[in-house]
Amino acid sequence: MTTSPGHPATGPATGVARDDSEGMDYLMSLPRRTVTVYLPLLCFLIVLLFPFYWMGLTSVKPNEELIDRSLNPWWVVDPTIAHYFHLIVNTDYPLWMWNTMVVAVSATLLSIVASVMAAYAIVRIRYSGSRWVGGMIFMAYLVPPSILFIPLALVVFQYGLFDSPMALILTYPTILIPFSTWLLMGYFKSIPYELEECALIDGASRWQILTRIVLPLSVPGIISAGIFAFTLCWNEFIYALVFISSSENKTVPVAVLSELVEGDIYHWGPLMAGALLGSVPVCIVYSFFVEHYVSSMTGAVKE
Amino acid sequence: MATDAERVRAQRTESFSDRWTQLKYDHNWLGFWFMLPAAAFLLLFLTYPLGLGIWLSVTDTRIGREGGFIGLENFEWLNEDPVFWLSVFNTFLYTTVASVIKFGLGLYLAILLNSHMPWKAIIRAVVLLPFIVPTVLSAIAFWWIYDTQFSIISWTLIEMGWIDENINFLGEPNNARASVIAANIWRGIPFVAITLLAGLQTIPQSLYEAATIDGASRWQMFRHVTYPMLTPIIAVVMTFSVLFTFTDFQLIYAMTRGGPANATHLMATLSYQRAIMGGNLGEGAAISTAMIPFLLAAILFSWFGLQRRKWQQGESDD
Structure with missing residues (x-):
């Protein structure tokens, strides 16, 4: 896997370890590191x-430039915001964003509340069979939406939730709860038991200890x-595709694909603008919490 | 030291037993109430549909019409259906090729990211972007990159004089397969790389120092230190990667909808086409059910991967 098999790592050693955090990287010279x-x-x-880059470039390119084969497609001569304008004024795009936001925030809140309680019960209340339940929740994490959507469509229909945002708010937690519970279980385990014991001795109830x-x-x-739950919600596609039929209830990923695609080359501009705008909320959330995000992703696998 | 530790442990068990007697009567009851919200969601919208799906696969339910039990007829029908077997073949091809390349490139990227460099944090954050952005939206970007007439790849290759005419990325079966696999790899690499990076960072530097003193080459260090230390996390990451690639739906749906001539149909997209577009819920459910044995195999694999990891870290199994 490394690019230099068989090379003795002694190399052109400078002999001086500058910083412990560099490990043994100081053994590599600059030209070597470059390659x-x-x-x-x-x-x-x-x-x-x-x-x-390509999404961004296309979204600010005027239509004439998009189809003009004599121009260099890697750059834009006369950038325009017409595609964004079209998206916001002539389509339901703001509404789709709003729908996605409502669904993502509600489903995330529901899942976090349910997961906190479940994880606390599994790790600290230790009712009989809690280990077994913990294992089952991990299994639930591995059940993919693409084998559930057909029966779930029937269930949603039976419960009278079809084509309403509630269908998504109530089904997304099945994807989010297993993951968050698993993550929080690991987190709760790291909190010292003694703190809870003190509180118990002081007469606190379980609910007080938790909160x-x-x-x-x-x-x-x-x-x-x-x-993590929020980005998963924003990313979810198959449930939103199957359970929602009217345009005004759609979420961004589904709406961009089904409402903006009309088999016409002139739609590439708005399409790319839509794809880019739809990625903005998750990227903002992500940029604020990069460190948390990376640890949550790896934590989910490590625990 | 030993006596201290013993004393602490004794105190612990004492206070534990106090608390257990105190809570003996209600911890199951409490546990029940704390579990209720999560359990309600998972039972109503996960366990029940999972069972219902298996039941549907042995009925002839159609959209808007209750179905009756027809035994294994759906599966017999699928068994004689070349499109189904093509989708099985595609699914395996897609999963195998994409997973192997994602693993190779992901591990390589993780090793690169693990070395000391300026702007480390920013580079790591940027690398995760393809994983953060909703799959469908990046799939649309790839669709545009693969456009028959205006593909940027074709344009560049023609300008460089490597090819004479536009490449028909999504119109020709094998090109289409390669194109969707490439898009899947693009999206999957960050997850594999960042997770393996977390694993790499848990490997103590002293092992590498010891290996260097013993005169190990860089390849030997990778083969005999990095790889064995990383095996448990590799097992877990690859299980997830295989699982999600195997059940992929959005990428194919956004880019090709299974075409051309069913060449990129995966089992998930075929079940959507048959069940939702075609209205044959029973047949679609049968395709989904046929995926379950493979998923179970992946789950068992990951389970043993996790067990092994715990055992290697010397943790008790609690």
Whole structure:
């Protein structure tokens, strides 16, 4: 996997360890690091970021430039915000954003409340069979929406939720609860038992312990779970596609695909603008909590 | 030290037993109430539909009409359906190729990110972007990148003189397969890389120092230190990666809807087409049910991966 098999790592050692955090990287000279680390990394970054550049570029390109094959497509001569304007004024885009926001926030709040209680019960109340329930919740994490959507469509229909945002608010937690519970279980385990014992001795009830002691101490864990849940909601597609039929109830991912695509090359501008705008909320949330996010993603796998 | 530890443990068990007697009568009752919200969601909208799906697969239910029990007829019908077997083949091809490449490139990227460099935090944050952005929205961007007439890739290759005419990315079966796999890999690499990076950071530097003193080459260090230390987390990451690739729906639906000539139909997209577009809920459910054995295999694999990890860390199984 490394680019230099068989090379003795003694290399052109400077002999002076500058900083412990660098590990043994000081054993590599700069030209060598450029070839083995920076260059491949640059390639990765270019490939990973190119689609975003392309989305952004297309969304500000006038239609004439989009279809003019004599121009260099890598750049834009005369940028325009017409596509964004069209999106906001002539389509229901703001409404779709609002729908997605309502669904994502409600489903996230519901899931976090349910997960906090469940995780606390599994880790600390330890009712009989709690270990078994913990295992089952992990299993639930692995049941994918794409095998559930057909029967779930029937269920949603039977409960009279079809084509209403409630259908999504109530079904998304099935994706979010297993994940957040699993994450929070790990978090609660790290809180010292002694704190709870003290509170119990002072006569606190279980509910008081949870709200006054455990919750304040696990704010970072709850934020991680919340951010992850929010991005999962924003990303969810198949339930929103199947359970919602009228345009005014659609979420952004479904609406962009079904309402903006009309099989016409002139729609690439608004389409890219829509895709880019739809990514903005998750990116904002993410940028504020990058550290939490990374730890939540890895934490979910580690625990 | 030992006596201290013993004393603490003794105190603990004492206070534990006090508390257990205090809560003996109600901790199950309490647990029930605390579990209720989560359990209600999972039972109503996950367990019940899972069971209902398996039941639907042995009925001839259609949209708007109650179905009757027809035994394994749906499965017999699917068994003779070349499109179904094509979708099974596509699913396996898609999962295998995408997972292997995601693993290779993801591990490589993780190792690159693990080295010391300027702007480390920013680079790590940026690398995760493809994973954050909703799949459908990035799939639309890929759809535009793969456009038959205005593809930027075709344009660039023609300008460079490598090809003469536009590549028909999504119109020709094998091109379409390669294109959707490439898009899936693009989206999947960050997850694999960042998770493996977290694993890499738990490996103590002293192991590498010891290996260097023993004269190990960089490849030997990777093969005999990094890889064995990383095995448990690799098992877990790859299970998730395989699972989500196997059940992928959005990417295909957004880019090709299964075309051309069903060449990119996965089992999930085929079940959507049959059940929701075609109205044959029973047949669609049968396709979903046929996915379950593979998912179970992946779940068992991940379960043992997790067990092994705990055991390696010397944790008790609690």
